[in-house]
Amino acid sequence: MASSPLWAATATAPAPVAAPSPFASLLQVILGLAVVLGAIVGVAWLFKRLSGGMLAARAVSASWAAPWSARRSGW
Template sequence: MKKLLFLCSGSLVGLPLSVWAAANSASLPAAAPSSAGSLLQVLFALALVLGLIVAAAWLMRRFSLVPGGAGGQLRVVSGVMVGPRERVVIVEIQQSWLVLGVTSGQVNLLHTLDKPEGVVTPTPAAPAFAQWLQTAIEKRKVGK
């Protein structure tokens, strides 16, 4: 039991155990710190931080276009990447479509179109997520 406690006290998962072990260090045998254990701990922490950065970047990119912006009057209909930092985007505002060229430094109006008759623009997936989030919050409140 004491060996297991000593092994767990060096990891990030066993941080509370390491505090307890430091308080009761008289009962544990003195041992030299393991360089392999320290290296493993650093690599685990590095992987955790890099994973959080990648997850945050993915979330920022995934949810960058907020539907219902500008009071529901402005909506992105379609967009396509034409270069590493260039996009052509069709934006619907009232009854017209604007074809925009978007780069990292500016936005240019390329063309203006009347909204075509009978064209059904796809509904964004964010309302479904918003509805799911609302039900999850309500379930959590009911469970408390």
Template structure:
């Protein structure tokens, strides 16, 4: 009896059905490519939706700060006037940092829709730079 059971166990793999062939390598490659394209399309679609809805909501928002005027004082340096809550901030802007130079109240006659004219500010800045140069020259003597 034990011999019959042993023979059946050895013969069981031979009696089993032949293994079914898996999908062809071409079919597997097509599935991988289709899946990759589906994921890339989802990424592009989500990015498009995010950009569309985030930019659309920003256009109607209230902006508390507004650049009134600016002038280049060097290759990478600017002096900018920013309006913030009825106050003007004069900022020195470089490629590495932003420094507050002066705060002043918003002029009464300034129209909110029109930027300030550059020549008076340029003249004020030139006078301030001349003063600084004169002080440096007096310190050297």
């Protein structure tokens, strides 16, 4: 049974795959980064749209903008 052509065909090593060119690798990295950045921007836009704009109108307090001024005032 081990000498059948079916077993012989499955035991052969796969053909080596040619490595991509440096330009193709760089293009793949750039496109991957663009997809990730697009997903981040899309989720942020969707979150802003679904939240009704409530978070965008929030004022930043002075202690958040300049925490050293809060320490001098005795907080």
